[in-house]
Structure formats: structure tokens, C-alpha cells
Amino acid sequence: MQAFTKLTGIAAPLPKANVDTDQIIPARFLKSISRLGFGKNLFANFRFKEDGSENPDFVLNQEPYRRAEVLIAFENFGCGSSREHAPWALLDFGIRCVIAPDFADIFHNNCFKNGVLPVRLPKEVCAQLMEDAKLGANARITVDLEREVVVRPNGEEIPFKIDPLRRHLLLNGLDDIGQTMQHAPAIDSFEARQKAAQPWLYA
């Protein structure tokens, strides 16, 4: 997994609540067996018209937001399906950070597994950052995970909090399977105890 430390880039405003994972990547595009290549269909139902041409009204089809690395949205971002293809699509497009008032639980987990940073900030702060983002290329936003601050284009710093374990894994780009494997003896003894007490769970 790619580490996330600090990012300064263009932010795209998406002033919507309940952006579900069917919007982020519609199910008809989930047929790949790779983690790559989903970016071209990110927000496909918004980005493209029925004839396949681009919808010029959608923010990610406008300059400079085609190069956005941060996305700012409203409440309950990532609700719906558990598909990890949603953070894969964001990442493949180039978006490394999503800022919203809150996130659906499974999407929130999935982001951390892929080097995408979900930042929770109050709704009024998100609204303010969207106004900043509307200034386009002149308004770069910095997201600093080390210091846990978002820096507005005017230099104002907004603090945020990330779970310490997740922050550690993300800062170092660590795969947590390797970490868990170190607990193998504890897993072995759990299984031995459970098998004695609940033998029907073991074939």
C-alpha cells in the first residue's frame, strides 16, 4: 500500500450528501479482476452522458478539477455497497483524500486499506473548504497526516483526528495482514479452545 504523509493539491467540490458507492463506481464496472483501471469509470453516471460523451457540468470534467487529488463532499459519504472498488476508483483517478462531515463505516475502513485518507470535518468547515476549492488551481489545499491538519489556501490550519493505529499504518504504508500474522500463536490457541467448546463450528 502506498503511504500517505502529506499532500498539497487541487480539491474538487462535490456538494452532495449520501454519495453512495453505486455513484462512485456503478456495479456494471465491477467486473475487472484487477485493482487498477477503475478511475476511468469513477462517477461514470455523472461524468458521462448516455451516448458516452463527457458531461461538461460535472466537476471532474472541468479544469483544473480533472487533476483533483482531494474531494470535498457532505454527509454520509460512501454509503451503500461494501465494494472496495470505490476507493480503488478514487485512487486510480488520482484522488488520495476525501473530506466530508462523516463517512459510511465500510467505505471508511476500505479507504485506510488503500492509502486513501478520509478526513472528518464539521459540515460548516466542509462548506468553507468547498468555497476555497471553487477558486480552482489558485486554491491548493494541503492535507498533512503527520501533523493532522488541513491547511486552507489562506494558510489557516484546521485540525482533524485519525485513529492512531490507522494513522500509523497509513503513514508507513503498512499491510496489516503481516502484522496480524505475528499473532498466529494466539489464533491457534483460540481455535483449540473454540473447537473444544463448539465442535460444530469445525468440519
Added chain:
Amino acid sequence: MSAQKPRTLFDKIWDAHVVETLPDGTALLYIDLHLTHEVTTPQAFDGLRAAGRKVRRPDATLAVVDHNIATDDSRRTGIVDPESRLQVETLEKNVVEFGVPYIPLLDDRQGIVHVIGPELGRSLPGMTIVCGDSHTSTHGAMGALAFGIGTSEVEHVLATQTLLQKPAKNMRISVDGNLAFGCTGKDIILAIIGRIGTAGGTGHVIEYAGDAIRALDMAGRMTVCNMTIEGGARAGMVAPDQTTFDYIARTPNGPKGDALKRAIEWWSTLPSDPGAHFDTEIRIDAHAIAPQVTWGTNPEAVLPITGVVPNPADVADEAKRAQMQRMVDYMGLVPGQRLQDLKVDVVFIGSCTNSRIEDIRAAAAIAKGRRVADGVRAMVVPGSGLVKKAAEAEGLDRILKEAGFEWREAGCSMCLGMNPDKLTPGQRSASTSNRNFEGRQGPGGRTHLLSPAMAAAAAISGHLADVRDYQPKEAL
């Protein structure tokens, strides 16, 4: 040892599965059953292969294909869509390489992963159950802790049989009293989501309690738990009781004889203790619930069938007004319009929410001796091959086919628009599935969620309809 403080059903299952607690409070949680399907696993098996890792407990893992397969006869001659075929072939290759038990497409037991787990007796009370699918919450109806995970977590469970998890908060939703005429588990859960909202359960596990939940059969409880995720909670649960035990005793792979007796002894200790602490408590009067139907593009946008399309102009908050306007426009509605006047093009009875034998019986009871309205395409998609066989043994397929419904093979079908069963732009559907998101059933499709009996009534009348006008009172 001091007397233990009262615990919830969730607390008890959680405590019984903590392998270790890390210094920051994260638990390494043991997983008893891992269900897998073709869409969210290829990248996970790839990861195992790249790291030279094995599947730790193939016996606690089960694979099936459901999401992107056809539900007509074409499945017998091979999958037409090359990408879908590759995904299924990839799963078939992976289950052989990693030794994972697999139910192939043409096996009688094949079906939607959330239908077959309970049906085969693999999903049991007290278990931790995961799957790379948000509707894993369904299995909570068995009295299990069951939740959806992403593909990285699928890989983590395959390799270690555990997950790193923080404990959730406890919420209890009590549905008191008896359900009114014409109402089902689907109406209960839609009414609940209408009340708590799409993020109302975020961070929680919801235990459903109360007379109306106790009175539901297992299929009804599964419907309620299934849509828990649409209210933002990852898991929904119902405490196991005699209804649960009787159901398990009838399953082909559940424990039998002494093992079942011993299991029931443990399962009987699982219900929440009196005085257990719930962070959030909600009470709902079952009798006040009328047959429900969604009008908008998230499951919170729901009303009784007797309602009218709401008017965005009545909403004070600007962002909420804009969202409601977007829903009204997308759904092709006019504020003030009666929901019962909305003509439907397609009726879909199926999905992990409502494709069990009880659901098909409910639809057939309405369809019997009637005809699907002209111009309506109505399809019934059983949740599994076993459901299909059971329905055929009861003659339900004949009743439905005579009424003009399509009788199809098991799969996810028109729930999610990733297989050949899709809406075309602008088509309006009455659907027993779980999500009415924009484009969920196909780009531009317009979805109204409702119960199987309500869906059948819509098929017969050609528009959204009040099932109470179609249901013989003596049948209840």
C-alpha cells in the same frame, strides 16, 4: 470473579471472539464463517498468491457465484459477457488453487450468498460471519454477528481467519405490538429507515426486538437484518429463539442430534441480559406501520402507499430542498402526485432481501387467478436453486407463470445492474430489492422498493398499488 455486568447479544458474541486486544483497544476478532463470491474476491486471492499465503480455514469458507451471472437458460451454455465469464472463471480457478469449498453455477444449491448461508445451515447463532458484501447483515437474523467487509479485509480473513475491529455501539430497536394487515418484515425495515435515516445507525450494531420481530418467521427477520446497512449500521441482529432453532433443525448442513442439543444450550445463553446497556434505544409501534414504498433515490425516502409525492418547496433547509428536488426530477415525479398513480414498467421479485420461499408464496398469493397488467414485465427470481425447487414442488411457479410472471434461475439479478437483468433509462420498477439509488438497477432506472406482496399487486394493477386491496383478509 465478580458477577459480570449485563451484556447485550452483540457484547456476548464479540467477547466470545476476541483473540487478543491490542494496546489501542482494537480487537483481533475471530471469524467463524467467511462467505465469498466472484466480485469482491479476485484481488484478494491475487494478494495471497503474491505474498505466498494460504487460506487458513478452507472449512470455514464457502464460495458461490451470484452477482454477475445470467438468470435465464443462457447460463447452461456458458456465460456470454466476457468480463463476467472471466470473473467466474477466476473464482473457479482460485477455489481449486486454495482448496475452498465451492458451489458451482449449475448446482441445485447455488444461489445468492445471503440466501444459501442460512438455508444450508452454515450461518448459525453466536457466529461471527463476514462476506465481501454489505448485505452480509442478513445473517444477523440467525442471532449471529454478521457484517460486510471490503476486499482487503477479505484477504485478511482468508489469510488469518481474523479481522482487526473496534467494538461498535449498541442500538436496540423494539417493534412493539402486532403488525397490521398487509404488512411484512419489509414494511418494518423500510419504516425504520424512514425514521432513523440512512446514517442513523452509523457506528452501531442494531438488535431488533419486540413482539412484531419475535412474530416474524426467519425469512422476515432476514429481510429486516438485510436492510440494516441501508440505515448505516453494519450489522443487525435478532436474538435466537425457538423459531431459529426449528429453522436450523430443518437445514441440510446444520448441527444434528447431540451436537444440535449442545449448540442450542449455548445459543440459549445469547439473548441480551435484562438491564444490558444500549447506547441508543428506539421504540416503534408495529400497528402504526402501513405498507411502505420508497419514492426517492435512497431508502430513507419512503412513505406509506397511501401517501403522495412530497413537495421540495415545503423543505426549509436549502441543501435538503435541493436533494429532494434532485430526487423528484430523477424519479420523474410531480409533487402532490398519489404514489398509487405511478405506472410501473418492470416488477422485480427477488434479491437477498426478498427471494426466499416465504416471499415467493406471498407474491403467488396475490398473483393467483390474476394477470400481469399489459405492458408490464414482471419477473420472479428465486434466491437459490433450493428455493426454486421448493416453490416448484408447491406449484408456485405454475401460479406465477399462469399470471404472466417470468420464472427465472437463482442469482442477484436486477438488484444491482451488473448482469443481463437491467432497467433501461427512464423505466420505472417496483422492486423487492434493497437499494433505490440512482442507476442501481441500470443507468437512468427508477426504483421503488416494496414488499413481495406489494410488488405482485403492482404487477397486477400496472401501477404502485395498496396490497390491502388485493389481499384476501381470511388469508392472514
